[in-house]
Amino acid sequence: MRLEKYIATSGIASRRSVKKAHSSRCVTVNGEPVLVPGHPINVETDSVEFEGKQVEPLAEHIYLMLNKPAGCLTTRSDERGRPTVMELVADLRDTIYPVGRLDLETEGLLLFTNDGDFAYRLLHPSHEVEKTYLVWVKGVPRDDAIQRLRQGVTISSGATAPAKIKRVKVSKDSASAKFEVVIHEGKKRQVRLMFKAVGHPVIRLKRVRIGNLRLGNLPSGQYRFLSPEEISELMLL
Structure with a gap:
């Protein structure tokens, strides 16, 4: 092996x-x-x-989802003493690790496991696992800006793949707008940089879905274990 x-x-x-x-x-x-x-x-x-x-082989695999709050680092430890997601799974922290990352101020669905094959399947670009975000931005992007996002824009790490973008809501004073965004890539700070590229900085960002797994009404800062059915569906992506 x-x-x-x-x-x-x-x-x-x-x-x-x-x-x-x-x-x-x-x-x-x-x-x-x-x-x-x-x-x-x-x-x-x-x-x-x-x-x-x-290193010893595991007798049991663990799979769970956390509703990550803003202001929390996705890392096992931080040399500067900042809050990390591991503090929210303190009773399991020595046996699991995050699957991928959400940046400091991004909220929402974050998976944890101790199953390397499971993590690899979800993270490897070849599997193109869809991730859905709710995005609040400054101002109201014009239709041509939204079309650019749908086709792909250039950010610091390169060109983004086409994205699915749907306008959800515009504030009464047109100072902000809310969108649903579906991507299958994992470029660093991708959604934030996409909207910055069209002139509309992100105010708030929350991941609500990975594959068929939805965050649902899980409270912020809380976690739950995945069901066998949910694990099987994610492994088939």
Whole structure:
């Protein structure tokens, strides 16, 4: 088995985190640092450590969704002491990690797991998993601006793929507008940068759906475990 997959299925970290850790010599096999991703291991005989912790196969996988509040970092720890999403799942924090990220001020649906294959399936660009956001912006974008967003715009990380954009509401004074946006990419701060590119900065941003899984009425800052049916549907995306 490849080393990244073995560590991810142990619940200690995602495959992406493991690949980044190679360069800092945080991954060892039989006491020797492994610096190159893709290293094969024998799960029966090899001893694997990640950041000083012995890696052991998991007996049970965990899947849950959190309604992330604004002002909370999507990271396992923060050297500056800022609030993180792990504090909201404190009773499980040592055995799960976030699937992807929501930036500091973005709210809404965030998944956690200790199943590396599950996380990989949802995050890999080839699967094009749809994510739905509610977006509040300054001003009211004109139809031509909305059409640009639908076709794709250029942001700092490159051109965005076509998006589904629907106007939901315009404030009475036309100072702001609310939209529903569906994308399948995961570029950093993508939705915020998309609307900035057409001259309408985002005031508030909330993710409400991943695939067929909806946030629903889950209170802000609270989490719930996924049902077997929900897990199966996400694995089929």
